[in-house]
Structure formats: C-alpha cells, structure tokens
Amino acid sequence: MTRHLTEITVVGEDDTGLIAEVTSLLFERSINIEDLDQAVREGVFRMTMHVDTDDMVCTQAKLREDLKELGEELGVDVQVRFPADRETQSIAVLVTKESHCLEAIFEAWASGDLGADVEVVIGNHSDLQPLAEAYDVPFHDIGDEKGTPDEDELLDVLAEYDTDLVVLARYMRILSPDVVFRYENRIINVHPSLLPSFPGASAYMQAIEEGVRIAGVTAHYVTTDLDQGPIITQRAFNVPDDATEEELQQIGQPLEAEALLEAIDLHLNDNVAVHRGRTELRDVDESEVQLGAPGELDDINPDRPIDGLGDFVAEQESEPEAEADD
Template structure:
C-alpha cells in the first residue's frame, strides 16, 4: 500500500504521559494497522502523525472519526483523520503576503493541468493578492492585522475547513508558529531566495550581495520549527555579476523561485520524494527528476585531477 492510500491521523496538544498508548490502543481494538508513526515534542507541545491501513477496519469512517474525537476530548488534544480517497484531486492551501510571482505560477499550472491538484484556498496576511486569487476563482482570506501579523487560530480553522493536503508558502513573509507546523509536519513547503543553508532568514538577496557571492540561488524546502532549516527538496542557481544590485538578484531569482517551488510541490504530490533522517531523497521510480542543476553543469564540471588512488588524507571531510 502506497503512502497516498494510507489514512493519516494527526494528534496535537499539550504533552502528557500515555498519549501514544491511548491512541494506538484504540486503533488496535478497531482492527487498524499502523504503518508509520512519527512523534515529537517542542515547547511542551506534542505532535504525533500516523499513517494507518484502515482497509480492514471493524468500524466505518464516521465511527472512527467519532471515536477519535471522543478520545481527543478525554485527552484534551486535537485529533484529525484524513482519508486519501475522499476526493479525486489533492488540495493545496497557498499562503501569501504581497509578492505575486509564485502564486501566479502555481495558479497557472493548476489551471492548465500542468499540476494535477486543486487550490482550495489562498490565505494572505495582507489583502494585496486577493485579485490574483479571484482571477482564478479561488477563495481568498486575509488573516493579518494592520501590520500583517496573522491570526494563526483563524489560519488553522481555514486549513481544516478547506482540508488542505499540502500547505504552500508562496513568499509568505511570516514565520509559522509550532502549533501550525506540528499539525502539518511534512506537508508544508516553502521557497527561500538563497541556496540554503546559506543566508537563512530575512533579506536573503541582500545578504548574498553583501557577502559578495558569485553564484546565488533559491531553495524549496519542507518547513520545520527551525527557521529555514527544513529538509531541502530542490534548488536552482544563477550567476551573480560583480556589479549586480540587490534588485538585479531579485529579478534573476524570482522566476527561479516560482520554478523551484512548483517543482517541489509536484514532487510532493506525486509522492516522488521522501524525508529520511532530516534529508529528502527521491523514491526509486522518480529518476526523471533533476533536483539541482541540469546535465549541462555535469558536462561543464571537470573530472580531473582528483585524489583517486591515494589514501584519504582526512576521512572526516567525506
């Protein structure tokens, strides 16, 4: 059974003893087999994500949801169940601020059929991109105050209401809190305007300019509670001329931001990429993808001289 055929159960709440045992016992008693379980605690907030095979469950879907909701109330945690077959298309929730290029690229890809998904909702912390969403007949919600600070409780309600399979940060210029990240662990993809791990945080193009880099780039990565340190999915690079201004770097980088974000979204939706020990890796049948630079770079990269045939002077450098 593939990952997309498994039912996903997410448990989030205050950390307490016995949470895992209570939930897994309930599933065992209803004939549900746990295929994968991941759990973490951050700042006393507990998150557990399970992928289970419910095909031979002794209860129907609504009964299971009701039983887990009742257990969640008893444990004072939030329990959510997502069945993979409840709709045909995978659904995106796209989070934005004021830059339109990534949102427009994703909307165009969905509208043209280039991306096999639907956009359930666009959520902004400013109202600026409402016209873009409405041009594609996608609901838009502004959850930001006058300064753009988002109401994350409202954001969580919207993500639940539209039942997002994947949360896409299309130049969303805010840090998501752990309450959001933990609920959607492994299902939030961000685009960052640098070749991470270089230049994390704000004003990455300016950081690159001030550092005098000769090659700059962009990165699509999964979001974790550590800022810009989540598993990298794909990267693209471009030349940074000596006389380049910050605006020059932005003009060169923004089309690649849209390109690499779309590529990462496609990889995720196709289940062609997996996270293992904090890194992403392509699944066996995804050999057609090129996550870094293309074949032209391989041809231009010299293959000699090397230290082949000599003892490794410092194995720690490997």
C-alpha cells in the same frame, strides 16, 4: 511506504499518557501501527502515525468518531486521513505581498499542469486579493494592520477547505508549531538562497554581503526550525559583480517560481518522501526532473585529476621497480 496507509495526526498541549491512550484505542480495533513519530516544541505535542486499517473491526466513520471523542477527552486535535482521502488534492496558498510565485501557481493551474485545485489564497496583507479574484479563488486576509496573522483563523480556513497541501508562496511570516505540526510534510516553502546557506530574512542581501559567486533558491518542506526543513528542489545562478539586491531578485524570482512548482508537482504525484530529515525520490526517473543545477553542468565540469588517481600517480604505479644498484 505511507501511500497505502492511513495517516493519523495528534496535536495539542503536551501531557503524559497521550501516546498510550491513542495506541490502545487502535489496538482494540485491530489497527496495526506501521510507523510512529512524535515531537514536542514550545509545549505543543505532535504525534504522526501511519497505520494499516485494512483489517480493522470498525468502519472508517466509526474510527473517525472514536478518535474525535478521545481527542476531546484528552484536549488534543486528532485528524485521520485514509488513502482515499488523498486522491483528490486541494491546495491552500499563503502569501504576503510578492506576486510572482502565486502568479506561477495560478498559470500552472489554469493550464491543467498543476495536478490539484487551488482552493483558497490566504494572506497576512490584502495586496494580492485582486490576483486571487482574477482567478475566481477565495481570498482570506488573516493579518492585522501590521500584518500579524491570526493563526487560529488560519487553521479554521485550512480546515474549512480540507487542505491537503499548504504552499508558502513568499509568505513572510514564521508558522508556529501549532500549524506546522498539523500539516507536517504537507507545507512547502520557497526560500531565496541555496539552503542551508543564508537562512532567514534578506537572503539575497546576505549573499551580496558575503561575496558569493553563486546564489540560488530552495523549495523545501517546512519544519519548526526556520529554513531547515528537508530540501526538495534547488536552482542556482551566477551573481554579477556589484549586483544590487533588486538585481538578484530579478534573476532569482523566476527561479523561485520554477523550483516551487517542481516541488509541488513532486509532492502531489507522491514522488518525494521524507526519511530521517532528507527527501528521497521514488517512482520517478531522475532525468525527468531538475532537483538542482542543470544537467549540462555535469558535462562542463572537469572529471580529473582526482586524489590518488592522477596521471602522475598512475604512471608511477605502472612502472616496474628499478633494479637495485650493486
């Protein structure tokens, strides 16, 4: 529904009348609101609208200017993305110290398989700056000596590069609502577990401590609830007996990169949409993607018995009733 609509995002300190002020401006310019969603978290207000601007009585430049001026009056940030703005997409990758996901993204980009440009790498440590420089991509270190990121600087960098998609390639920091709200459904993270199991830190160790036989990884959209955003892709693997955390990392990291790349591809090609907190595929053959376990698993898994349809029940139902004894 949203592919041919204009997206307007309003983010700022919560206050009364914000929705009315913005919607009134749109009404005056003959802009029809097709979808509106708003939320407040930790005092931060976010409103995302998808609107039809085909019959508006002003130019795109004028609408941007008017919304910017209104935002300044209300003390909020207003961003407008017309359909044409989303044709050429740019990616910002956020990292900490683990290189495997960033390396996979760069390899896909260099081979022409990514479908977008990696415009910038942003880290809360400088460890991966040499890898970014090897691909001639600007690197911004926004962390202090403890790795605490400066989110104002982060937002400035994302705005400078006009970022369409933010990819968390093992970025080991929680993003605040101020960042998440501005890029809602445009931030993809990869987590080393089969969410919703084992959210948070040390997911592989959590799997070991709980004694699971199957572990995995998940690529998902980021929300203000930690590791609870809409799931896009997952991969699973068997947990060896007496496995260490390092051994699970060696098994899981290639799958993390694979799941993340597929999620990025689905997003960039507009093949995945979020509806009521869940993702839905559109305009793609499900046989062409691997959202979860390999398809071969379906052939291995047994298909019977099923409650109420077992052979014994079926036989009993097919036998004629015995004649009652005299």
